[in-house]
Amino acid sequence: MDFILFIWMLLSFVIEENPCRTPVDSTIIREIKQVVRERFDIRSFKCKYNCNSGSHYSDEVWLESFDFIYKEGNFKISNLEYLLCEEEDESINSLSEPKNLLEVFIYQREKEKQKERSMLYSSRKNIAVQTEYYFYNGKGEERNIWIDKAGENKIRKGNSSEEAYSIRLFRCLGDPRLSIGYIGIFVFPPLGKNKLRILDFLEESGPFYITEKEGNTVLWHEINFSNYGIEIYSGEKYAFEIWFDRNRDIVKILDVWYPSRHFGLEKVKSVIGDKATCDFPEFLIAEYEFYDYRDFEGGVRIPLRVVSKLIRYEGYYLSDPEVEKELKRLEDNFSVEATIKRRSLLQKTYIAETSEYRIDENSIVINQPIADDEFIAPPVTEEEPVTNRGKGIINWLNRYKLYVFISGCVLFTFIAMFITKRYWGWGE
Numbered sequence: 266m267d268f269i270l271f272i273w274m275l276l277s278f279v280i281e282e283n284p285c286r287t288p289v290d291s292t293i294i295r296e297i298k299q300v301v302r303e304r305f306d307i308r309s310f311k312c313k314y315n316c317n318s319g320s321h322y323s324d325e326v327w328l329e330s331f332d333f334i335y336k337e338g339n340f341k342i343s344n345l346e347y348l349l350c351e352e353e354d355e356s357i358n359s360l361s362e363p364k365n366l367l368e369v370f371i372y373q374r375e376k377e378k379q380k381e382r383s384m385l386y387s388s389r390k391n392i393a394v395q396t397e398y399y400f401y402n403g404k405g406e407e408r409n410i411w412i413d414k415a416g417e418n419k420i421r422k423g424n425s426s427e428e429a430y431s432i433r434l435f436r437c438l439g440d441p442r443l444s445i446g447y448i449g450i451f452v453f454p455p456l457g458k459n460k461l462r463i464l465d466f467l468e469e470s471g472p473f474y475i476t477e478k479e480g481n482t483v484l485w486h487e488i489n490f491s492n493y494g495i496e497i498y499s500g501e502k503y504a505f506e507i508w509f510d511r512n513r514d515i516v517k518i519l520d521v522w523y524p525s526r527h528f529g530l531e532k533v534k535s536v537i538g539d540k541a542t543c544d545f546p547e548f549l550i551a552e553y554e555f556y557d558y559r560d561f562e563g564g565v566r567i568p569l570r571v572v573s574k575l576i577r578y579e580g581y582y583l584s585d586p587e588v589e590k591e592l593k594r595l596e597d598n599f600s601v602e603a604t605i606k607r608r609s610l611l612q613k614t615y616i617a618e619t620s621e622y623r624i625d626e627n628s629i630v631i632n633q634p635i636a637d638d639e640f641i642a643p644p645v646t647e648e649e650p651v652t653n654r655g656k657g658i659i660n661w662l663n664r665y666k667l668y669v670f671i672s673g674c675v676l677f678t679f680i681a682m683f684i685t686k687r688y689w690g691w692g693e
Contacts, residue, residue, distance in 0.1 A: 285526045285543035287475040294473055297484060300513045301464050304566040305446025309635045310335040313628040316439035318620035333441045339640040340442065343397040399642040406642040419647040439622035443553060444567045448505055448518060463515075466505070474526055474543065481508045481516060485526060502527065514558050514566070520551040524605045536605045546608040549576045557623075561631055569626055575618040578611045 287294065311334045332343045395410040411419040440447075442460060449460025469488040476483050487504035504526070508517035525533045525543050533541040555568035 284530050285474050285523075287473045289473055291473075291475065293475055293482065294467075294484070297482075297509065297513070298464065298467050300509075301446065301467065303564045305463065306563060306632075307335075307445045307565060307567075308337055308632050309630075310441075310445050311628070311630040311633070311635070312441060312624045314439060314441055314622050314624045316620060316622040318439075318618070329439070331439065334635060334639055335442065335445065336635045336637075336640065339401045339637070341397060341399050341640050342441075343395055345393055345395045397642075399640055401637075401640040401642075408642050408645075411647075420643055420645055421647050422645045439571075439620055441622065441624060443571045443573075444555075444569065444624060446567075448507075463507070471502075471504075472526070476543070478508070481510050483508050485523070487527065515555050515568070517555065518553040519549060520553075522548040522550070522608075524548075524608055528601060528605070532601070533605050536602045537609045540609075546605065546611070548608050548611065549614060551575050559626060561629070563632065565631055569624045570621065572621045573619065574616045576614050577617040579613045579615060 311332075313330070313332055316329050316331065329344060334341050393412045395412065397408045397410065399406050399408070407422070409421045411421065413419070440460075446463050447460045448463045448466050466488065467484075467486060469486075471486055471488040474485040476485075483506055485504060485506045487502055490503040504522065506519040506521050507515060508519075510516050523544065524546055525541055530541060530543060533546070537546070552574045554572040554574075555570075556572070557569040558566055559569055560566050
């Protein structure tokens with residue numbers, strides 16, 4: 266009995282000292298690992314998917330279609346875009362005889378766009394460009410394959426950085442690895458080397474915390490991300506919160522930072538008082554939502570639709586100058602207390618960027634052989650042409666001549682009104 270009491274007291278002490286921790290060998294953590302291991306047992310994967318994205322800062326929405334292949338960490342994403350060459354865009358034919366100033370403006374603007382694209386592509390009569398991103402053995406490379414009417418392809422080197430995708434290819438920001446069991450930061454854009462498999466993430470050493478939210482089992486885990494070149498927000502440590510529903514499907518992953526779980530609840534309470542909990546303060550960076558799960562051979566079960574959201578905070582809401590003064594003092598000393606205090610003052614969030622992709626279920630091929638050559642970028646056959654477009658006052662005038670013309674018309678009208686009223690008395 267004394268031994269049991271000693272064990273109970275020891276566990277109580279541990280729980281009091283670490284209220285935001287769950288034992289690593291808990292039954293629920295072992296169960297979740299096993300489910301993840303079975304459902305994401307994917308060695309190779311092929312699919313086609315559509316993606317759209319939008320921004321809080323712009324009304325523009327991108328719509329793209331992609332092909333994706335994956336094998337044991339290597340992958341390739343490609344996008345085919347048909348270009349406007351010698352043929353005119355039929356969408357502006359109806360405005361070829363403008364009836365008012367607005368139609369003149371629209372028609373001239375569309376003609377300028379058509380001219381710019383034709384100047385860029387018509388020299389070789391290109392009809393399409395296929396942009397491909399290759400990620401092989403930890404290194405990323407891009408190729409732009411220009412396809413002309415004669416059937417000859419010109420391969421140019423794109424963005425060779427392993428930490429960036431081209432604007433053309435990834436303005437949509439979709440990354441199907443999220444559907445096949447990967448986790449990682451910076452889905453905007455989806456960097457190649459900054460992701461790892463969820464199972465590997467769960468197997469990495471580091472603290473866990475299990476809780477229930479909105480009827481879901483929520484698993485938080487923090488690991489050392491230094492092996493992935495990540496040192497952000499909390500040094501080498503980085504954490505994710507994974508939400509599992511009753512069927513153990515992942516419904517949400519939060520890229521979120523909790524000071525109480527990182528520094529310890531007592532440390533945070535010493536800064537902001539009893540309002541500190543294991544869930545407050547929080548600093549939400551990004552949110553990924555998973556929908557439309559489908560079952561496949563071998564026990565594989567994956568979501569076909571993923572929505573990614575990049576979160577931003579509107580700022581700090583301070584009404585007490587003494588609080589601001591104290592924060593300034595703490596920040597001058599680069600203290601942990603300043604970080605905790607600031608995070609507790611962040612209140613209102615908004616979605617800065619969003620993207621959604623949908624995988625075509627009929628295009629999915631899982632665990633079939635794929636040659637390594639598929640992930641190796643082909644040799645470059647042509648260098649990117651160098652142009653002086655946009656340089657000098659003449660080019661500037663050519664580019665904006667429509668706006669200059671309209672501004673000149675408005676100015677001329679005001680001058681004419683002034684002259685007729687001043688010297689001829691019109692309008693009196």
